[in-house]
Amino acid sequence: MKFVDEYRNGDIAAKLVQKIRSVQTKPWVIMEVCGGQTHSIVKNGIDHLLPAGIELVHGPGCPVCVTPLEMIDRAHAIARRPDTIFCSFGDMLRVPGTHGDLFSIKSQGGDVRVVYSPLDCLKIAQANPDKQVVFFAIGFETTAPANAMLAWRAKQQGLDNISLLISQVLVPPAIESILGSPQNRVQAFLGPGHVCTVVGYAEYEPLSAHFRVPIVVTGFEPLDILEGVLMAVEQLETGRYAVENQYSRVLDRTGNRPAQALIAKIFEVSDRKWRGVGNIPQSGLRLRDEFRDLDAELRFQVSDISTMEPEQCIAGQILQGIKRPHDCPAFGTTCTPQHPLGATMVSAEGACAAYYAYGRHLKDTDIVTIGETSR
Amino acid sequence: MKFVDEYRNGDIAAKLVQKIRSVQTKPWVIMEVCGGQTHSIVKNGIDHLLPAGIELVHGPGCPVCVTPLEMIDRAHAIARRPDTIFCSFGDMLRVPGTHGDLFSIKSQGGDVRVVYSPLDCLKIAQANPDKQVVFFAIGFETTAPANAMLAWRAKQQGLDNISLLISQVLVPPAIESILGSPQNRVQAFLGPGHVCTVVGYAEYEPLSAHFRVPIVVTGFEPLDILEGVLMAVEQLETGRYAVENQYSRVLDRTGNRPAQALIAKIFEVSDRKWRGVGNIPQSGLRLRDEFRDLDAELRFQVSDISTMEPEQCIAGQILQGIKRPHDCPAFGTTCTPQHPLGATMVSAEGACAAYYAYGRHLKDTDIVTIGETSR
Amino acid sequence: MCLAIPGKVIEIRSQSGMRMARVAFGGVTRDACLEYVPETRIGDYVLVHVGFAISRVDEDEARRTYEALAELGQLDELDIPELREDGQ
Amino acid sequence: MCLAIPGKVIEIRSQSGMRMARVAFGGVTRDACLEYVPETRIGDYVLVHVGFAISRVDEDEARRTYEALAELGQLDELDIPELREDGQ
Amino acid sequence: MSTTKASQSTTATASDENPSVTGAFGSCPLPIFDHPNIVMGHGSGGKLSAELIDKIFVQRFRNPILDRMDDQAVLEIGGMRLAFTTDSFVVTPLFFPGGDIGHLAVNGTVNDLAMCGARPLYLSAAFILEEGLPTQDLARVVESMRDAANAANIQLVTGDTKVVNRGKGDKVFITTTGIGIVDRPTEMSADRAQPGDKVILSGFIGDHGITILSQREHLEFESDLKSDCAPLHSLVEAMLNEAEANGNIKGIRCMRDPTRGGVATVLNEIARKSHVGMRLHESSIPVRESVRGACEVLGLDPLYVANEGKLLAVVAPQIADQLIVRMRKHPLGTESQIIGEITGQPRDMVLMKTSIGGTRVVDVLFGEQMPRIC
Amino acid sequence: MSTTKASQSTTATASDENPSVTGAFGSCPLPIFDHPNIVMGHGSGGKLSAELIDKIFVQRFRNPILDRMDDQAVLEIGGMRLAFTTDSFVVTPLFFPGGDIGHLAVNGTVNDLAMCGARPLYLSAAFILEEGLPTQDLARVVESMRDAANAANIQLVTGDTKVVNRGKGDKVFITTTGIGIVDRPTEMSADRAQPGDKVILSGFIGDHGITILSQREHLEFESDLKSDCAPLHSLVEAMLNEAEANGNIKGIRCMRDPTRGGVATVLNEIARKSHVGMRLHESSIPVRESVRGACEVLGLDPLYVANEGKLLAVVAPQIADQLIVRMRKHPLGTESQIIGEITGQPRDMVLMKTSIGGTRVVDVLFGEQMPRIC
Ligand code: SF4
Ligand code: SF4
Ligand SMILES: [Mg+2]
Ligand SMILES: [Mg+2]
Ligand SMILES: [Mg+2]
Ligand SMILES: [Mg+2]
Ligand SMILES: [Mg+2]
Ligand SMILES: [Mg+2]
Ligand SMILES: [Mg+2]
Ligand SMILES: [Mg+2]
Numbered sequence A, B: 001m002k003f004v005d006e007y008r009n010g011d012i013a014a015k016l017v018q019k020i021r022s023v024q025t026k027p028w029v030i031m032e033v034c035g036g037q038t039h040s041i042v043k044n045g046i047d048h049l050l051p052a053g054i055e056l057v058h059g060p061g062c063p064v065c066v067t068p069l070e071m072i073d074r075a076h077a078i079a080r081r082p083d084t085i086f087c088s089f090g091d092m093l094r095v096p097g098t099h100g101d102l103f104s105i106k107s108q109g110g111d112v113r114v115v116y117s118p119l120d121c122l123k124i125a126q127a128n129p130d131k132q133v134v135f136f137a138i139g140f141e142t143t144a145p146a147n148a149m150l151a152w153r154a155k156q157q158g159l160d161n162i163s164l165l166i167s168q169v170l171v172p173p174a175i176e177s178i179l180g181s182p183q184n185r186v187q188a189f190l191g192p193g194h195v196c197t198v199v200g201y202a203e204y205e206p207l208s209a210h211f212r213v214p215i216v217v218t219g220f221e222p223l224d225i226l227e228g229v230l231m232a233v234e235q236l237e238t239g240r241y242a243v244e245n246q247y248s249r250v251l252d253r254t255g256n257r258p259a260q261a262l263i264a265k266i267f268e269v270s271d272r273k274w275r276g277v278g279n280i281p282q283s284g285l286r287l288r289d290e291f292r293d294l295d296a297e298l299r300f301q302v303s304d305i306s307t308m309e310p311e312q313c314i315a316g317q318i319l320q321g322i323k324r325p326h327d328c329p330a331f332g333t334t335c336t337p338q339h340p341l342g343a344t345m346v347s348a349e350g351a352c353a354a355y356y357a358y359g360r361h362l363k364d365t366d367i368v369t370i371g372e373t374s375r
Numbered sequence C, D: 001m002c003l004a005i006p007g008k009v010i011e012i013r014s015q016s017g018m019r020m021a022r023v024a025f026g027g028v029t030r031d032a033c034l035e036y037v038p039e040t041r042i043g044d045y046v047l048v049h050v051g052f053a054i055s056r057v058d059e060d061e062a063r064r065t066y067e068a069l070a071e072l073g074q075l076d077e078l079d080i081p082e083l084r085e086d087g088q
Numbered sequence E, F: 001m002s003t004t005k006a007s008q009s010t011t012a013t014a015s016d017e018n019p020s021v022t023g024a025f026g027s028c029p030l031p032i033f034d035h036p037n038i039v040m041g042h043g044s045g046g047k048l049s050a051e052l053i054d055k056i057f058v059q060r061f062r063n064p065i066l067d068r069m070d071d072q073a074v075l076e077i078g079g080m081r082l083a084f085t086t087d088s089f090v091v092t093p094l095f096f097p098g099g100d101i102g103h104l105a106v107n108g109t110v111n112d113l114a115m116c117g118a119r120p121l122y123l124s125a126a127f128i129l130e131e132g133l134p135t136q137d138l139a140r141v142v143e144s145m146r147d148a149a150n151a152a153n154i155q156l157v158t159g160d161t162k163v164v165n166r167g168k169g170d171k172v173f174i175t176t177t178g179i180g181i182v183d184r185p186t187e188m189s190a191d192r193a194q195p196g197d198k199v200i201l202s203g204f205i206g207d208h209g210i211t212i213l214s215q216r217e218h219l220e221f222e223s224d225l226k227s228d229c230a231p232l233h234s235l236v237e238a239m240l241n242e243a244e245a246n247g248n249i250k251g252i253r254c255m256r257d258p259t260r261g262g263v264a265t266v267l268n269e270i271a272r273k274s275h276v277g278m279r280l281h282e283s284s285i286p287v288r289e290s291v292r293g294a295c296e297v298l299g300l301d302p303l304y305v306a307n308e309g310k311l312l313a314v315v316a317p318q319i320a321d322q323l324i325v326r327m328r329k330h331p332l333g334t335e336s337q338i339i340g341e342i343t344g345q346p347r348d349m350v351l352m353k354t355s356i357g358g359t360r361v362v363d364v365l366f367g368e369q370m371p372r373i374c
């Protein structure tokens, strides 16, 4: 596959690692902002390739992790309604709410459907005029154009049985929150390549400047990530801080204008709560007044949702790179992927879940060492 | 079971047969009017017990046989409607219309339900307010009180999603039609015990008198039927003709007044077509004007039903006891129970179907003889 | 037409305005509507068709007529009915 | 977040008022909405996320930057990267 | 390796040369159609089932083992005779008085093994679960299977589990397959009935079918009836021992458990395969009062109602009485009866002497029995 | 009569003492629940399946044969080793490029027999038909079964047919059960993998699963992809011949067909049962461009996608290369590869060297793979 295979070349990867090693002189903490990058890192074993002094910490960029528990419970309450077809990206089906996940709701008779694209909801709504079709519109800036198009088309086509349950969040306020914390450890960022494809990276420049932190907007293939790390380390080692674009084949500083235009037409910026972190001002999107009738939260008054994250959970600090899973007393004991207590154990990209996978085994043996040396 | 087992006593049956034999001096043709009696005769092998000179011919009293093909096609058209729950007694499910039977309609997604009692439709209608519940109200006078009660209760309870597809027929006009035919062979009748339980037998008296024919209102157990035959033969042998009541433990001359009252409130007498026979004036029931809104025929305008019974079919004459199945050129060749052409092959109680079962084998061996002598 | 079976009334109640009975047929019981046989009491036998009692069985009449039949059964023990020789 | 994959546009059409493309990913094709990349032509590569093309891949830029990477790959054949000794 | 005898679980083969007798006492309207779609009657065990199996399956798989069409195949492998049988169980409700689907699934297969004289050895179980099934219900079903397997001394050794979307299944379907060993010189097969042989029935008929029917909500019957679901292997063993003690093990011509389609269907199968006639005596067929009551009200015939713990055997007249004596000592055979005999004529048919002394044909139904008004 | 080895069709047993590793690359959110109801994931072949099978089935049936948990039981009866396996098939749509449910039902069972070195002999088939199924579709399925049975030289000898109400099934479910004979001195079992052994894969992975997925209407993929559904008995025979020719038939430690749950799930099972580690080489695992494309778009991992005509074998290093040569001559093995090796540590785990030189854990998924956005 063109533009995929080339970026998985093992020889070049080895050279990039070597280059990083040769450039690096001291330890650095770099956060990859996006869960898709985390995914790629874990899937390709990139963390095991990097020099020991480069610590990659996972950022808050997993829409599944940061969707507040109340919102998940609200989604579940709507999905349980007999007159409703609840549509979601596959990722959200296994996320537990206070009472089970969407799979269990489906098993109890709820009409829960996995869609590949928000546009699929249009067809479903047309085919089921007697049902309410609700789309769980989660995501970061990357997904916003798709969700906006669903709202726009539903309105244009007069499909009054479609609504959106919106949990749209924005990356820059989260980065600002991380950097603004007195306990911050992160020294550079791999910027979220697909978010910036949509919005560009101009708005990252003041962040970089204000916090004096390198931000390298980075792609998702192994070579992208390694090159992103190299570019970040080069800035760190030379004391520079700027926004740089590793992913120039896909995006530029201004991003996708038509997409930005439709987002602005449908959505407006609002405060949003992030799971584990709490409220972040101006960190999300909500429907503009002209489209509020498409808001599933208003259409389906779901009463009395009060959720409580367990006290001992330090997911918020973990999501911000301040603490590590081992610092949590619940880690691996009362909190496991089977029975997650907090945000970062919910998703495979969550730091607690990832650490759990490795941590257990590291007691006995070092996977990496053995994986490599028993060759 | 009290009032059942006693009437299946083999010793008494043998004595009754003996008594009939001793009374009978010449051959007689007796028609049992009711399909339930036919059923009992075949099930218990009563015909094989009677002296050869007593010929029992099957009457028109099978509601399934006499329901016109157009009505069946109309039922099927309604049952195919996606918004409809079509309820029927079990008997009707296998009756073929022009395009298959209710079983195939069910297999193609029609919501077809077997009910034991018309009252079951009330519950179904309450549980499915968004569906039209249609009951196929077939039957003779015996079933009319039950069908009338359904209409009455539906109206009283304001269940506007119930309607009845009515094919209610009356016995006396059919007897009159049989006796009025120049080819009539029937010399006496076993009157329909359960029909008379509802309507009494006073209205059979003018028939008996006018056509000078014995009518013995008879029950359904083997001893009932044998006693009914004995009573008929006694009248025939002595040249009497009167209405007599063999089934006195269950019915009297006046019948069931409350049932008659509700029938009269809901229904009025009308012309009806009988399958195989054609139209018989004043031989059926239809809803009175006050209840016409419950008439499924009006509620669901089923257009363009035109059916044709095959020309060679002589079911009408067979139903009237004039001809026998062997006289039909299609019998056993193009017309079989698997592929019935006419009314009397449709149902197991139909004369053609019954003769088919035996006739084939009688070519080689006489079932009765062998059944008895190889002991 | 008209399958109807006698059963014994073992319970009577009113249900959404209709008089209903629990009726025993051999070893099973089932509901039947009593609206058409209002005089029925517990212990009576009723003839049930498609969920409706359409008649109360007259036990005296039944006993009387059955005894006549049964007497017939005791007469003439010698005379075993002969077998028919054909199926006509 | 944000799984997005580059694919080749092999067909463009309008469908109920939206510009849609058939896009090939390896050996399979799937529809994607082109509304956000109106300049796209057949043969172009687009980056697709949840059924929407959100960017046209700049092939010149890709070639330029990849060549820089590939050059890196040819340098220094001797220097095989060492293995880390722990999982930190 | 050769193959001696075998057969497939079904009821009757209605072939075209042999148009079937219309049941003199059947459901009221009985036409068959060349259905373009599967209808419920195709699963009834009656003529529609037989027609489907013949037209769709047998004609395509033609092989000497399958063509025998018994409820189990008997395979000769390395000099051993192994019995092999499979059945899917789809009962609603899952739990009913006297048993549940798990019980049924084990005993149904144990019985099909036993019916050819095999000792049940190994069992497989494949589950198709509908999304939403309460896990506790599944656990109950599985416990019941374990108890039934222990009682029948058969070992569950392999299995499979699939899950289907809600609305694409019905809680649980279980397919059990059994292997048994035929380690006595029996020669049991539905084509071995001979004129003069006696027909034995091991007890009351219709209990299972009417129990299930009475659980269907719209019928609303109440009774103390229970399914007769039980493993018959030890009753069969007792019968084989008795026949062996009488030096006439081949005097047991065949055995069948009259499940779907009931006694009437199984006896017709035997009559046709053995090309003999059969005469039953209505008065000797045991039917419980509650089964009779339900059948009278609904217009059903208990001869066509399913049993899950009864057997029919055709046996040589010389050992019939001894077998009855022995069977009555077994807890599952206390009501055993000789219910009829094999005749030479009329071939391929079952006649019945009714309680009042009449005679009627007992044929196979086309499809399911339906409640009648008439 | 005694019982040597056997097992049940499942994937992995996640026991409580051994909390599972979270798939480093799995679906995004992965929590397990103690579900009070059956969910689709219970049928995925992943951890939820294993948990269900362990908690509901194995714990209740505990016996040495079942506890082996292979895809088939091997029974010792009268000195012969017989393989016995059952599977239910519930695929949607019934007909798909490269095969249909009938094809699948025969080959799936043929393959489970072949995987323990058995020669397939006899087959049973139990059908659960949904009312309304076009009879012609059933006929096509049955024809396809006949052809598949003929091709695999297995004889269908017994069967069963049930019909369920519309909306209580899904057109056709087929449960096939197979009997085969193990007539060579093989010793194949998932607990026999030893450090140093090689892992062999017979060809491209993911074809079947992605073909089925691409037929689901809402995904609307187009491709020229076909299911790989095929009977593997003759490929296995060729491998056994080769091993025998090398005087090392026991060098074939075990074979598995990576169906539901894919290559990753099967290899984890072997690693755990043999209590060894495993290291795979991503670059040596053959994946077609169309499978890769679909997986990239949906965020799926081909290692977890079902195959129906591939086998995995763990073999002694001495015969690995000869086996590959021989397999590549067989039409179903032309793309055979050594994809990894058994290691001593870390036990019970599968690691993979990625194409760019990293290492990752290849664990079992909890439930089904779901399309991801992230
Ligand atoms: S281990 Fe669990 S409780 Fe602790 S921080 Fe992580 S998610 Fe929260
Ligand atoms: S055999 Fe058929 S065609 Fe002839 S009279 Fe009877 S029903 Fe009509
Ligand atoms: Mg069967
Ligand atoms: Mg069987
Ligand atoms: Mg069976
Ligand atoms: Mg059987
Ligand atoms: Mg009748
Ligand atoms: Mg399996
Ligand atoms: Mg298997
Ligand atoms: Mg398998």
Ligand SMILES: [Mg+2]
Binding pocket: F071, F111, F112, F115, F256, F257, F258, F259
């Ligand atoms: Mg397998």
Ligand SMILES: [Mg+2]
Binding pocket: A035, A036, A039, A349, D001, F028, F372, F373, F374
């Ligand atoms: Mg991700």
